[in-house]
Each structure stands twice: as structure tokens, then as C-alpha cells.
Amino acid sequence: MTTPPRTEPLLAVNELSISYGAGIPLVQELNFTVRRGETVGLVGESGCGKSLTALAVMGLLPPNLKTAGGIDLGGSDITKLDARSLRKMRGSQMAMIFQEPLTALNPVMTIGSQVVEVLLAHNKITKAEAAKRTLELFELVRIPDAAARFNDYPHRLSGGMRQRVVIAIAIACNPSLLIADEPTTALDVTVQAQILRLLKRLQRDADLGLLLITHDLGVVRQVADRIVVMYAGCVVEEGPVDEVLDNPRHPYTAGLLAARPHGSRTAGAERLADIRGTVPAPHARPGGCLFEPRCPNAQADCRAVRPPLSPLSADRALRCYHPVGGAN
């Protein structure tokens, strides 16, 4: 497959909907893109559909969920691929890092043999070549004394070191898209910063598209180029990270920012906090704007018809009739 030109998105999620049961929507009309060499921060309250979106891109949704819409990665629509083609794409073109590194690793295999196994599954190389490449990967993710660590089992490593192994596995076959779902929330703050720096360095060096899912606006500001804000299964605002966080237009984005602790912009300080009310359950979402029951700007028209995601400028989009700062 040829590398897409830089102006074309690497990943394009087009009108993606995910539902269960009798069509109860979990994710609705989701649109966003990730370009090569770009980090996109996907944020939103718990339960808004961030992980489901990531799993849909990886072709790993649980079987009880149905999808509609398209997910284009480097020219292939993921939603149309059979299980074999998907398996081939996972690892070689897209890879995912999960929140809890211990569950991502096999407890009864040494960390070295876990990476070797992945390399052998995706490349025509010998075991010795795979072992050599594993050591290079361990050095790339800065595992100290890599050769001595090769035969360690996961439980002998700290949380941060385990996450480095998971990252080594994820990048082993040079994917063009890396999805990291809350990759640092299980780690303490200093280790979090190290892992984020590592991800950013790998992303720049390999010109990866990185989709970073997080609750933490401080992390997004620190690491991402663009931000996609989700609320109750929909994108409500997106754009360049500094523009959106310095001048939020959606009342939900503004609420998230207002709720953060004041006086500090360090990573970890801008956590999503309380906005009055709660996110509606998937089966009880309002017919008009999904944020209307909690929105300080709500008016009668907001209840009638759900606002579309409309462009605000060449690189910003907004789903709101009465944005913060007034209509354009």
C-alpha cells in the first residue's frame, strides 16, 4: 500500500455510529480525521464513547454492537474488511495501547518472547532476527539494561516499564496509526510524564498518526496538535488544541475548562470535573441537542432539532446553535 500524501488524512472516521439492542445509539454520526505526523486528543466525560470509537477503528468491537458509517485507514474501509484482513492490518498498520499494561501482557511469557512473537507473526524473519529487533525496540522505548530484561516476566517490572513493553509491542511492526486509550492513568505522575514524552518522541520520529484518548485536558494541551471533544457519543467541537482550549465555543468545552482547578496548567491539573447534571444514558438521550439539559445557553430551538457539526473555519468545527461568544 502506498503512503497517503500528507494532506490526505491517514484515518478518516466518517459518520460512524455504534449501537446495540434495538438500535440504541452509543456513538452517533462521528466525524474526525488523524493525519500522519499529527496527534489528535479525543476527550469527553466517562461513557461518552471514546473507547468504543478506538475499538471500532481497531475492528475490535464486541459482537453485540452494530456499526454504520465508514472508517478509512490509508485507503481501506475497516468496517468492510473480513477478520483475516483486519488481523493483518492490526499491528502492521494500526496498533493500540490500553490503560492497564498488566492486562495487555501475557503473565506467563517473558517480555522478550512476547515481542518476538508479534514480530514473527507479521514479518518473514528468523527467530534470531526477531530477538535482535526486540532488543532494539526495548532500547527505543528506553527500557534500561534491555538485554538483561529480555527474560523477565511482566510481574517483575514496574507499571511504567510494563507500559514501555506494551508500547514496544505496539510499534514493533511500524504501524502508521497508534491509538493510546488512557495510556497513563494507571501510572503515577512522574511516570505519566515520561510515558507521554516517549509517545510524543516515537510519534515524531516515525511520523505516526497518534490518537490519544484521555480525560486530562492538561495532557491534551501538552501533547496534542488537535482536540476532538465528544459528548454523549457525538463530536461537539474540534480544532487546533490551543485555539479550542484558549477560546472554547461549545458550552460543554467551556464547562470542562471552567471546571478545572485554577492557577495551574501543568499536566494533570486540567482534569474533567463536574458540570451540573449528568450525561444522559444511551437509551434516554434527548431528541434535540444532547447537551441541552445541562447547557447554560440552551434555548427553545435547541430542544427541537439536534444541531449539526458545522465548520467554524478551515480547521474548526462546532455542534451548537448558541455558542460561547455569540454566533459567527
Ligand SMILES: Nc1ncnc2c1ncn2[C@@H]1O[C@H](COP(=O)(O)OP(=O)(O)OP(=O)(O)O)[C@@H](O)[C@H]1O
Ligand atoms: N458491549 C456493550 N454493549 C452495550 N453498551 C456498551 C458496550 N460497551 C460499552 N457500552 C456503553 O457504551 C458507552 C460508551 O462506552 P465507552 O467505553 O466507549 O466510554 P468511554 O468514553 O471510553 O468512557 P471512560 O472514560 O469511562 O473510559 C457507555 O455507556 C458504555 O456503558
Ligand code: SF4
Ligand atoms: S445547541 Fe443549544 S443546548 Fe446545545 S450546546 Fe448549543 S446552546 Fe447549548
Ligand SMILES: [Mg+2]
Ligand atoms: Mg474508555
